[in-house]
Amino acid sequence: GTTLGASAAEKGRYFGAAVAAHKLSDATYVGILNREFNSVTPENEMKWDATEPSQGQFTFANADRIVNHARANGMQVRGHALAWHSQQPGWAQNLSGSALRQAMVNHVTQVATYYRGKIHSWDVVNEAFADGGSGARRDSNLQRTGNDWIEVAFRAARAADPTAKLCYNDYNTDDWSHAKTQAVYNMVRDFKARGVPIDCVGLQSHFNSASPYPGNYRTTLSSFAALGVDVQITELDIEGSGDSQATAYRNVANDCLAVARCTGITVWGIRDTDSWRASGTPLLFDGSGNKKPAYTATLDALNGG
Numbered sequence: 001g002t003t004l005g006a007s008a009a010e011k012g013r014y015f016g017a018a019v020a021a022h023k024l025s026d027a028t029y030v031g032i033l034n035r036e037f038n039s040v041t042p043e044n045e046m047k048w049d050a051t052e053p054s055q056g057q058f059t060f061a062n063a064d065r066i067v068n069h070a071r072a073n074g075m076q077v078r079g080h081a082l083a084w085h086s087q088q089p090g091w092a093q094n095l096s097g098s099a100l101r102q103a104m105v106n107h108v109t110q111v112a113t114y115y116r117g118k119i120h121s122w123d124v125v126n127e128a129f130a131d132g133g134s135g136a137r138r139d140s141n142l143q144r145t146g147n148d149w150i151e152v153a154f155r156a157a158r159a160a161d162p163t164a165k166l167c168y169n170d171y172n173t174d175d176w177s178h179a180k181t182q183a184v185y186n187m188v189r190d191f192k193a194r195g196v197p198i199d200c201v202g203l204q205s206h207f208n209s210a211s212p213y214p215g216n217y218r219t220t221l222s223s224f225a226a227l228g229v230d231v232q233i234t235e236l237d238i239e240g241s242g243d244s245q246a247t248a249y250r251n252v253a254n255d256c257l258a259v260a261r262c263t264g265i266t267v268w269g270i271r272d273t274d275s276w277r278a279s280g281t282p283l284l285f286d287g288s289g290n291k292k293p294a295y296t297a298t299l300d301a302l303n304g305g
Ligand code: G3I
Pocket: 043, 044, 086, 087, 126, 171, 204, 235, 276
């Protein structure tokens, strides 16, 4: 293939990008998006604060702009994210206990129902585990509603949209030796054993000097896959430049191709200037939209080079 999306498709996979609705009027941005990518993830537009700014009042206009663009151009959509401790509207931040639990379930149900049939995969729960060596759940208002909040969210999502793949998504879960990775693994194993509806694990894979691409990444991908779930690389970006950045991107693509159940890769933005990282050059296109060495390395890897 000559583009990321086409080359990934030849391998039975997708190649996606995080997209911001307000950039869909930028011709350079849309030109690259339509040429290179066959999957999109709304970067912020499907989050709780964006979709339910007042309790019970749902607003999907910005998310719809992205979903409609995707559908008109034959792209899949990854939904992001139904239940998360961050980016909650103020009213939810002020809830606790059964009122918060009920609001969370209603939110998952309403959003997943609205997009029923249009979402390839949902990040049902995002970033629920703590960093560091504890392997514990992250403390949050949602966690304080009871340890079963994650499986409750997954069951609500399944009931609302039975055909979407339901993912657990997190960061710092790339290195197989990390306690956080093992904790997520144990949760997924437990969910599979007990019939909690989970189909996929998202590895965000935000790599930088503090958390670089780990040499055991392929082991992480294949270990999750062996539990009977798909694995998706959901928010890839790699700080750096030149050959070393290109090599890391190549390694990620090769690792995904080596694991049958690694079904797709999403980069978290298109141009370096689109990145959430205030400084740095972590993406595949420079600020002018030119292909970087990291782009060429990724495309080569997808083409088996
Ligand atoms: O839309 C408002 C705007 O009205 C306001 O004037 C402006 C001033 O701060 O803020 C704008 O909202 C910002 C929003 O991005 C849209 O640009 C928020 O402040 C800002 O916090 C938000 O950042 C997003 C961040 O998630 C929020 O947690 C980033 O764009 C987005 O890339 C980032 O994505 C996360 C994933 O969802 C989960 N994994 C990690 C990843 C990177 O942090």
